[in-house]
Amino acid sequence: MEESHHRHQDCNTPNSAGAQSPPTTGTCCKCGGPTTFAPPPVSPAFSEISPPPTYRPIRAPAIPPDPHSQRAIILSPVPQAQHVPVASPPYQFQIPIKRIQSPDDIRRLQGSESGQNFVGFVVALSESIRGRKISDPCHQSETINTIVSILETLTQWIEEIPPAQQAARYGNIAYRTWHERLVNSGESLMFQFLPKDLQPATVELVPYFSDSFGNSSRIDYGTGHETNFAAWLYCLARLGVIREEDYPAIVSRVFVRYLDLMRKLQLVYCLEPAGSHGVWGLDDYHFLPFIFGSSQLVDHKYMKPKSIHNRDILDNFSNEYLYLAGISFIMKVKKGHFAEHSPMLDDISGVPNWKKVNSGLLKMYKAEVLEKVPIMQHFLFGSLIKWE
Template sequence: MDQMRMPAPLSMPPPVSHPDMGHNPNPAPQMTLAALAPVPQPRPVPVVQPPIAFQVPRKRINNPSDIEHFHKSEAGKIFLGFIAGLSASMEGKKLSDYCRESPLIKTLCNILEEMSSWIDQLPPKQQPARYGNPVFREWQTWLEERGPGLMVRILPEDLKEGVVELFPYFADSFGNATRIDYGTGHETNFAAWLLCLARLGLVNEDDYQALVARVFVKYLDLMRKLQTTYWLEPAGSHGVWGLDDYHFLPFIFGSAQLKDHKYMKPKSIHNADILENFSHEYLYLGCVQFVKKVKKGVLAEHSPIIDDISAVATWNKVNSGMLKMYKAEVLEKVPIMQHFLFGSLIKW
């Protein structure tokens, strides 16, 4: 997590830049195309009508033409629209603001808290290498053994067969046991799992704020605990030229929270008092504070992309740029999306 690191598995070339936000004097053609792309917009999630032929989801993306197929498909448009919808639900909202918490939302939060308690029962072993504590594999074994039962707690009686389709998304949301790593592809699978719940009609747009402010926040807390307890290797990290070693979505949701904020501007991330006092309320500030805690040195040196974005005039522009950047740097990258799963709920 600090500047000197072992080479990341699934390593990728440095991103061309961040569309619509930074100040690259020589923008690559890809970056220019990304900047010209339309801002992803919220899109309703159609509920699957019964009978549902659940299936074990599998990987389908192997090359750039598969990526293109995904983004042209209904499933690709629904997924990106779902992310944009979650972002829109957080506009101008603090994490502590009231939101409707259905019984299912509370169950999801309880499940993530329970998984966090497993870490306390599986302390890391002393080892010479900083990254990749093997006890993480034991935690993953617990997930494989107990996870299907957790899915049963979520699904109503008439949808219990859906465990075979839901659990693979969930299982791949918390990192890889073999490589002891975690990255934006795993985070994307968690978002896909939430989309599956929406496709089944178990959550709807009225729940989006709670999905971010309650469920995703619990997920983020759990992942940070896993990262710092077992020192997970960043999967597919851009290193110093990445936005963040592990996460992307909290920057999208967090910039939406700060849209039109009276006092806090993108440059406010350099104010230590603001980070200290508001990082628990705003995901973006929480991300910056976490990066500053786990990386040594000056922000501009270890996280130049985050530093560069702080020069953007408005959070509106940061948020629209983040949505474009997520599509360009995560959803259009074969090394990340080759692990994405397709079944009856997210169709290929």
């Protein structure tokens, strides 16, 4: 987000003796000091007669969760794992397009076979890592190794494209250069692991992949982009390029590398959280690592949900458990009391066991991400994820 560019007096320096003070008509939004410019007119965007915009900047007021919505999530059934149906030739690959515009479209998606299969894929990934550490040995196909290598290449590009010198605190414009290279290289990256007969699928795969790392116009990233990465993996499963025996490696090798890349992008290029709920959201950027991470910790002998408040546990085990790594990253980038900047995660730490945490997060992901029009309006549909 662009910083304010109005003139204001130094907050700590009084006027020189005899200097004439300029007329003041407002106060600086950063420091509270007087400003020579009039305050901007009140936008009607949040008035009663106009609905809120689909994208709210990071500094918009945080909205507390709706108790009725929370109750609906609690009463909803826990999503179940499903086998991904592998597509068979003749293929009819197509450029995927947006379809969702209203709550009715969301209900249509959730009732469709594609919608249920996608949720079931996420649950299956969660179950595949249950009780396993990141470093535990697992089956690693050549495809998985190639995908990991691709993510390492994208990480290396960050070193080659340093952040630009600019006044704005958020949204470093060098990210657009990084993202442009990603888009231009998308097809060649897919060719690294796709068999020849499936290379025409790039027309469908590249848009999901390109949207997995944030938006270059707004220079932001959120759970919708993360969901695109899961959708890209789902499409690879639909093509039979990855199989169920690859699922543990998808989480512990591919997704872990993806998270490392995204956190570096967030820090280096100061990506804004897309559509952040402020303190009332689970996390500014991610959701899936908390689902996968809570599954890892199910039935752990020593670590309980309340263990996130133990610094020694975070320091020693964050490299093995995605949930703890997520908490550690939040504590690294946010200051102050954890209960104040992350009240939802603090509340979850009071849940008695990880199985309840995992099932609750799966229900919450479905309700707060996959069933939200502002997020899913950007989701794409083609032949692999069909609009039914």
